Amino acid sequence: MSPSPSPFRALRHHNYRLWAGADVISVTGTWMQVLGVNWLILTLTGSATSVGLSLVMQALPTLALGMWGGALADRLPARPVVIAAQLAQAALAAALAVIALADVRSVLPIYAVALAGGVVTALGGPALGRFGAEVVPPADLPNAMALGSVLSSAGRILGMSLAGALLPITGNAGLFTLNAATFFVVIAAVAAMRRREFHVLAVAERQPGAVLDGLRYVLRTPWLLAVLALWFVSGSLGRNYQVTMAAMSAGPLASGAGGYGLLSTVFAVGTVLGGFLAASRPRLTIRLLLVTAFVTGVAQALSGLMPSLWTFAAMMVPIAAGAVALDTTVSARAQLDSPEEMRGRVIAALSIVSAGAGALGGPLLGWFSDALGPRVALEIGGVACVASSLLAAAALARLSGRTLRQAVRPRRRLEPGLKNA
Secondary structure (H helix, E strand, C coil): CCCCCCCCHHHHCHHHHHHHHHHHHHHHHHHHHHHHHHHHHHHHHCCHHHHHHHHHHHHHHHHHHHHHHHHHHHHCCHHHHHHHHHHHHHHHHHHHHHHHHCCCCCCHHHHHHHHHHHHHHHHHHHHHHHHHHHCCCHHHHHHHHHHHHHHHHHHHHHHHHHHHHHHHHHHHHHHHHHHHHHHHHHHHHHHCCCHHHCCCCCCCCCCCCHHHHHHHHHHCCHHHHHHHHHHHHHHHHCCCHHHHHHHHHHCCCCCHHHHHHHHHHHHHHHHHHHHHHHHCCCCCCHHHHHHHHHHHHHHHHHHCCCCCHHHHHHHHHHHHHHHHHHHHHHHHHHHHCCCHHHHHHHHHHHHHHHHHHHHHHHHHHHHHHHHHCHHHHHHHHHHHHHHHHHHHHHHHHHHHHHHHHHHHHHHHHHCHHHHHC
16 A cells, blocks of 8 residues: 655755745735735725725736736746746835825825736736746646645735734834835745756747637636636635625624634634645545535535534634635646646636636625625525536536547447447
């Protein structure tokens, strides 16, 4: 019996160790800035809607420009694009620090920085994804993605905690300055990597119509469409737990801000467990994806029936773990099962679907919670996720059968006696 694979096997690679260390520092800084921006907007406007508008500003460029970023990533070397994107993000964080220090009383400059940051993410994000795939061999890429989920969850927890502690001392400007510094840590890590240990992906030829080629590839790849459709439903109706946890805390559970804080912490712990679960798997398969989507949907529907804060919190652990395992598996399969020269555009398609799901799902679940109650909203979302996982399983099974029949037909023409054997 072969030993189970190590959940930390990607860390054997020098370049990935540098990338992972820089990533957790960068994510920590990002979440420090998120808290600072939200607090600054609330201080200026007193409106939660204004905070939500800043999130829309960040998401819109991905929806509009994501495929162009993917086309650039497929054509250009990833390393210089990553460095340029880090410098741009550092400059935007510094701009926010200047805005905070200048005591500007309008949110328009903040929205402008959010929009510019969204453009940088849309154009540079796919190259960042390609570069992350080049620091490990293909066999260890799923493990690296799973560990990346763990590090992102840890960075989020650490960033929010540090921001809460530092905000009274440094003010918003201090948080933004610290985030700007974290981007130079990423640049230093990239500079320290060993060139001979990169696993460079094939690049696409420079030709007109690269964006349309990427769209055609996605639309003409049935298995990828099925996976993206499942991911969209689970991302919109099954992933926006910041909305439903807040609605449950304020409504049926009557636990207030303290209960919401507890649920957020438990959810974060579940994401870390989900990352380790995915990292411990030898392979992240489509079957795992379908099973995880189904089980997570059932758990979401059941969570709406939980009578107390503690029973609801207990349901958050498997739901959060399943969400991370689902995200990691989708990303791994979409990248590894697509041509290398199309990798950036596939990553861009994933980003577009994720942004669209978040933009649609948050308001929709909020409306369900207001109109029907948060328990019914959870049950609707859970049932939708279960149904989408079953439909995706049926579609993928049919595609698999069609592929098998296509593979067998030529053999039957060459071997006519096989039919009667």
